[in-house]
Amino acid sequence: MEALRIVEGLTAPVDRVNVDTDAIIPKQFLKRIERSGFGQFLFWEWRFDEQGNVISEFPLNQPRYHGANILLSRANFGCGSSREHAPWAILDYGFKVVIAPSFADIFYNNCFKNGILPIKLSEEQVEELFVKTQATEGYALTVNLEARTITDTNGLSIEFDLDEHRRQFLLLGLDDIGLTLKHEEKISAYEAKRASNV
Amino acid sequence: MSKKTMYEKIWENHLIHQESGKPAILYIDLHLVHEVTSPQAFEGLRLSGRKVRRPDLTFATMDHNVPTKDRFNIADPISKQQIDALSKNAADFGVKLYDLNSLDQGVVHVMGPELGLTHPGKTIVCGDSHTSTHGAFGALAFGIGTSEVEHVMATQCLQQSHSKTMEVRVLGQLKLGVTAKDLILGIIAKYGTDFATGYVIEYTGEAIRGLTMENRMTVCNMSIEAGARAGLIAPDQTTFDYLRGREYAPQGAAYDQAVEEWKQLTTDDGATYDVVVEFDASTLEPQVTWGTSPGMGTNINSVVPNPADFPTLNERKAAEKALEYMGLTPGTPIKEISINKVFIGSCTNGRIEDLRAAAAVVIGRTVSSAVEAIVVPGSGRVRIQAEKEGLDKIFIAAGFEWRDAGCSMCLAMNPDVLSPGDRCASTSNRNFEGRQGRGGRTHLVSPEMAAAAAVAGHFVDVREWETVPVGAN
Numbered sequence: 001m002e003a004l005r006i007v008e009g010l011t012a013p014v015d016r017v018n019v020d021t022d023a024i025i026p027k028q029f030l031k032r033i034e035r036s037g038f039g040q041f042l043f044w045e046w047r048f049d050e051q052g053n054v055i056s057e058f059p060l061n062q063p064r065y066h067g068a069n070i071l072l073s074r075a076n077f078g079c080g081s082s083r084e085h086a087p088w089a090i091l092d093y094g095f096k097v098v099i100a101p102s103f104a105d106i107f108y109n110n111c112f113k114n115g116i117l118p119i120k121l122s123e124e125q126v127e128e129l130f131v132k133t134q135a136t137e138g139y140a141l142t143v144n145l146e147a148r149t150i151t152d153t154n155g156l157s158i159e160f161d162l163d164e165h166r167r168q169f170l171l172l173g174l175d176d177i178g179l180t181l182k183h184e185e186k187i188s189a190y191e192a193k194r195a196s197n198v
Numbered sequence: 199m200s201k202k203t204m205y206e207k208i209w210e211n212h213l214i215h216q217e218s219g220k221p222a223i224l225y226i227d228l229h230l231v232h233e234v235t236s237p238q239a240f241e242g243l244r245l246s247g248r249k250v251r252r253p254d255l256t257f258a259t260m261d262h263n264v265p266t267k268d269r270f271n272i273a274d275p276i277s278k279q280q281i282d283a284l285s286k287n288a289a290d291f292g293v294k295l296y297d298l299n300s301l302d303q304g305v306v307h308v309m310g311p312e313l314g315l316t317h318p319g320k321t322i323v324c325g326d327s328h329t330s331t332h333g334a335f336g337a338l339a340f341g342i343g344t345s346e347v348e349h350v351m352a353t354q355c356l357q358q359s360h361s362k363t364m365e366v367r368v369l370g371q372l373k374l375g376v377t378a379k380d381l382i383l384g385i386i387a388k389y390g391t392d393f394a395t396g397y398v399i400e401y402t403g404e405a406i407r408g409l410t411m412e413n414r415m416t417v418c419n420m421s422i423e424a425g426a427r428a429g430l431i432a433p434d435q436t437t438f439d440y441l442r443g444r445e446y447a448p449q450g451a452a453y454d455q456a457v458e459e460w461k462q463l464t465t466d467d468g469a470t471y472d473v474v475v476e477f478d479a480s481t482l483e484p485q486v487t488w489g490t491s492p493g494m495g496t497n498i499n500s501v502v503p504n505p506a507d508f509p510t511l512n513e514r515k516a517a518e519k520a521l522e523y524m525g526l527t528p529g530t531p532i533k534e535i536s537i538n539k540v541f542i543g544s545c546t547n548g549r550i551e552d553l554r555a556a557a558a559v560v561i562g563r564t565v566s567s568a569v570e571a572i573v574v575p576g577s578g579r580v581r582i583q584a585e586k587e588g589l590d591k592i593f594i595a596a597g598f599e600w601r602d603a604g605c606s607m608c609l610a611m612n613p614d615v616l617s618p619g620d621r622c623a624s625t626s627n628r629n630f631e632g633r634q635g636r637g638g639r640t641h642l643v644s645p646e647m648a649a650a651a652a653v654a655g656h657f658v659d660v661r662e663w664e665t666v667p668v669g670a671n
Contacts, residue, residue, distance in 0.1 A: 017516050018391055018491045022630045027611045031263065031276035033237035033283050035344075045632050050618060074512055076392040079425065080628060081609075082327040083235065084343035105395055105427055106327060106341055113345035163359075165220045177246075180223055180353045183215045187355060190214055190225055191252075 001115045003173035007096045007143040011133045012068035013059050014043070019073050020080035021107060025089040038085055039092030060093075064137045070097045072129055077118075078107025087114045097143050099150075101126050112166055115173065117145060119160045132156070145171060201469035203363050204430055205398045208338040208463065212321050214355055221357040227320040228337075229350050231258035231293065232306050233284040234611070235325030239348035240287040248352045253292040255354065257315060260284055260297060261305045262611045266574050266601035269298055277612065291351075304577020304603040307331040307545040311415065312579050314444025318433035318460040323350055328545045328627065330421040334414035335441075336433035336463050338398070341422065361398045361427045362472040368403035370480030375661035377555070378413035379547060379625070379644035381405070382420040383485035385477050387495040395425035397473065400465065405479040406431055411440040412549040419546045420627050423492040432464040486532050486657055487629050487642040489520035494629070495642065496532065498659045504528035523631050524639050525619075533657050535641070539622035540571035540652040541634070542645050543601075544608040547625035548576025550583050552645040554669035556625075557589045559649035561666045565597030566655030572599045572614065574606040587669040598652070610635045623651040 029041040046058045059065050071090065077100040078086060087110045090098065098111065099119045111118045121129075132152070133139045142151050145167060150158040169176070180187075202210075215223040229252075236258070243249065250256055263277040272278040281298075288295035296302045302309055307328055310316050318336035323329060325347040332339035342356070350356055372381060399421050409417065414431050421429025438457050441447040448456040483497035494517070496503065505517035505528065521528065526535070542548075542556050553573065565571050573593045575581035581603055584590055590600045607614040608626035616622055616638025625648050629640040643651065650660040 015515075016519070017512050020491075020628075020630045022609075022628070022633050026632055026636070027609050030234050030611065031274070031280050033241070033280060035238045035241075045636055050636060076395070076425065079391060080327065080630060082325060082341035082343055084238075084325075084345060087343075102392060102395060104392070104425060106343060106422075110343035110345065113343060176357055177248075177349050177352050180349065180355050180357060183223055183355075186214050186223075187225070187353065191354075 001173045001175065004096060004115050004117055004170045005145055007069060007117070009070055009140055010065060010068035011070040011072050011129065011139055011141050012065040013130055013133050014071065014073045015130060017074040018076045018079055021078055021083050021086040022080055024078070024086040025083065030083060030085050035088055036092065038089035039094065042089040042093040067094065069094050070099065070141055070143065071095045072126070072133055073098065073100045074126070075101045075123070077103050079104040082106045084110045084113070087111050087116050091116055099126065099129065112169055113176070115170060117143065117170055119143070119150070119162070121158065121160060125158055201466040203465045203469045203471060204336060204400060204432055204463050205338065205361070205363050208319055208321065209360065211319065221359045223355050224321060224358045226323055226350050226354055226356055227255060228310070228315055228322040229256045230306050230310055230322065230324035230329070231256060231347070232262060232324070232326060233260045233280045234262045235344050236287065236347055237280060237283045238344050239325070239351060240291065242348040243291070243351055250291040250293060250351045251354045253294070256293045256351065257310070258284060258288050258293050258295045259303050259306050259309050262605045262609065264298065264604035265613050266572070266604045266606045269602050269604075273613070301578040301582065304580065305545045305548055305605055307415070307419065308548055308576030308580065311335070311411070312444070312577055314441055314447035317441065317447070317456070318437060319463045323356065327422045328419050330426065330429050331415050331419040331545055333418040333421065333429040334411060334431050335437055336430060336460065338428055338430070340428045362396055364394055364397040364399050364426070365471040365474045366399050366401050367474060367476045368401060368405045369476055369478050371405050371408065372479045372482060375646070376482050376484060377644040377646060378409055378416040380482055380485045381479060382417045383487065383492070383495050383642060384482045386420065386424050386493045387485065388477065389424065389475060391423060391491050391493040392425040393475075394421065397426055399424070399426045399429045400471070401429060401431050403479070407434065410551060411436055412551045415549070416546055420492065423627060433460045484644065484647050484659060484661065486647065487640075488524065488526060488532065489517065490523055490629055490631050491516070491520070492627065492629060492642060494520055498532055498647070498657060500532055502526045502528050502530045502532065533659070535621070536568070536656045537621045537623045537641065537651050538568055538570065539616060539620050540569055540648050541574070541607040541614075541622055541624040541626065542572070542648050543574030543576065543606050544626040545576065546627045547645050548574060548580065550580050550669070552625065553580065553584050553589050554587070556645040556649035557592045557668045558665040559646050559660055559663065560596045560598070560653065561592050561668060563596055563653045565652045568655045569652050571597065571652040572601055572607070574601045574614070575603050577603045589669060592668060596653070607634050609633060623648045623657065
């Protein structure tokens with residue numbers, strides 16, 4: 001997995017609560033058997049109408065947000081299905097950071113497995129970022145994972161909380177299967193002690 | 199000795215390694231696999247030269263993509279590729295697969311319990327959020343992403359942070375005609391779709407104890423719709439009776455010994471949960487969702503709410519968007535909402551008792567001419583049992599289509615899809631925008647309520663109808 005330290009770039013807003021993983025990547029695109037190439041389908045039904053025309057009001061379709069790599073949204077982001085295709089699509093589209101007041105559990109966990117940083121801020125802080133993002137074309141943020149800060153060029157500075165293990169995991173781009181397998185002896189001992197129940 | 203909750207006991211029984219500041223390493227007893235979230239995990243194993251560590255604890259089936267009629271003729275080449283990939287992967291890695299030729303094939307969360315794979319006290323994972331279903335047995339069961347599927351395949355372990363504990367204490371008894379589905383929809387409508395994020399729920403109370411195993415599965419199934427990591431119900435005689443004699447349940451003396459162990463799992467008297475919430479079951483009425491999130495629900499005798507009445511700006515905006523998508527006007531009585539599709543099935547409500555309950559409403563009645571209605575058994579075993587009881591004939595006589603087992607219209611990855619503008623009474627678990635097909639409008643209800651809506655062509659309070667008990671009940 002690619003290590004992540006500092007992300008600088010445009011912020012794009014998706015102003016909805018409870019953005020579910022069916023919205024992030026609809027089920028018809030889950031049939032591929034690769035991990036790559038899902039970005040083109042991100043928020044498909046919000047980006048394109050039934051005839052395949054671009055829905056211009058949707059922020060990601062607006063030129064001012066093209067190339068954004070920080071996604072801003074509302075509470076309970078990523079709820080619903082456990083599909084890891086959701087973070088795959090977000091990353092493949094170009095986002096490396098998602099900021100919201102809260103995240104659904106499985107989605108949050110899946111982000112770290114793919115080198116995406118989900119940041120939880122207060123409702124007020126998220127609202128402030130929405131206002132600034134929408135008010136100023138080209139509004140950009142710098143997310144510094146080492147320092148756990150979000151800054152802009154006008155003096156905004158927000159510190160965010162993150163579990164230290166998860167922070168290290170992203171900073172170093174670790175392989176957690178490898179980490180677990182370091183405890184191979186303990187796993188084998190556990191298996192030997194317990195007769196299989198099945 | 200300190201008092202422990204059931205979650206804490208199961209956690210400690212599976213702890214392989216723990217050090218401060220890091221997630222624990224937890225042993226996994228049962229890994230269920232389906233075709234959608236596994237291909238990239240198997241590919242990861244191949245690329246790193248790893249094997250499935252415990253194929254004997256890993257069981258696979260195909261459900262999401264499976265057509266529910268003419269199942270061997272999969273028209274969508276990408277669906278077929280995903281199903282073929284699972285067959286190849288299961289063979290290559292020595293994993294037991296219940297494929298389309300197997301009587302046991304079915305929705306993975308219907309199949310597992312039916313085979314007796316789900317036991318109290320086990321840790322169970324699957325690349326599917328509705329793995330929470332298995333918590334009905336007092337197993338710690340939760341959905342994982344594909345990276346973690348690969349992790350479990352390679353190590354039979356997961357890195358996990360300890361969740362907080364929440365007791366959902368259900369007070370009083372459900373009224374006659376109010377179901378387990380209504381109970382969980384009511385809880386989510388009251389407390390919201392993220393009230394349990396970060397928690398493992400344990401459902402307690404007399405109303406829970408009174409539920410059958412299948413009803414308990416319906417409740418735990420939708421724990422994820424409350425944001426919970428998992429939902430648990432303490433095992434009791436109902437659980438033990440359900441498991442007795444099932445293929446993968448312990449047999450003979452081993453069963454008796456297992457029951458004694460399972461009895462030890464229940465939360466100790468005096469143990470404390472991080473949070474306790476209460477829900478009064480005695481005043482609950484049949485539920486119908488009106489919006490695009492499972493928490494957007496109300497009772498059958500109520501009306502579509504007015505977005506202006508919601509307390510926060512974000513909730514008001516969400517309700518407005520939901521009503522726009524759903525094509526509903528505030529103040530409309532729920533009973534006046536007409537539907538043109540009905541789906542009875544899914545891991546939430548595709549079991550034999552669900553089908554019996556729906557058939558009891560349908561018998562001697564006819565599906566409205568404005569409605570297309572399908573019944574999709576949760577597994578091959580459910581289908582055969584239903585046919586043995588004559589339920590298929592009741593449904594067909596009324597004008598329902600009787601299908602083969604699969605996830606079907608719950609998530610529309612197969613030919614069962616809503617068309618834009620279709621309005622569906624569905625016994626599934628999610629009413630998200632586009633979940634059952636782009637532009638489709640989903641109202642979540644119990645099997646009884648779906649069956650009645652199929653007949654009436656709009657929602658009705660099924661308690662006002664006479665029903666005829668059918669099947670083995």
